[in-house]
Amino acid sequence: MARRNYGGQYYWVQDRDQPVLVTGEPDYSISIFAFDKVKGRIQNGKEDEIPYYFDGYIEAVKKGKKTGYRATIV
Numbered sequence: 001m002a003r004r005n006y007g008g009q010y011y012w013v014q015d016r017d018q019p020v021l022v023t024g025e026p027d028y029s030i031s032i033f034a035f036d037k038v039k040g041r042i043q044n045g046k047e048d049e050i051p052y053y054f055d056g057y058i059e060a061v062k063k064g065k066k067t068g069y070r071a072t073i074v
Helices: 002-005 034-047 051-069
Strands: 009-013 018-024 029-032 070-073
Touching: 002 018, 002 051, 018 034, 029 051, 034 051, 051 070
Parallel strands: 029 070
Antiparallel strands: 009 018, 018 029
16 A cells, blocks of 8 residues: 555565565655564554554655655654
8 A cells, every 4th residue: 555655666675584665765765664564463463553653654755755854664
């Protein structure tokens, strides 16, 4: 849903053994590691809420578009 709604490119991060979605390059850069969050949700239940996590990504993208902000959402 992140890439479909906000664009970006997937890259493989070898040391984390998972993909990262990077949105906004070159004007800004918001990276999101969704695999860790989904795994946490499965293991820990509702305390690892995915909608809250995704809201943080959306806010970072909005800030990036306005200011050139760069962040990694983990």
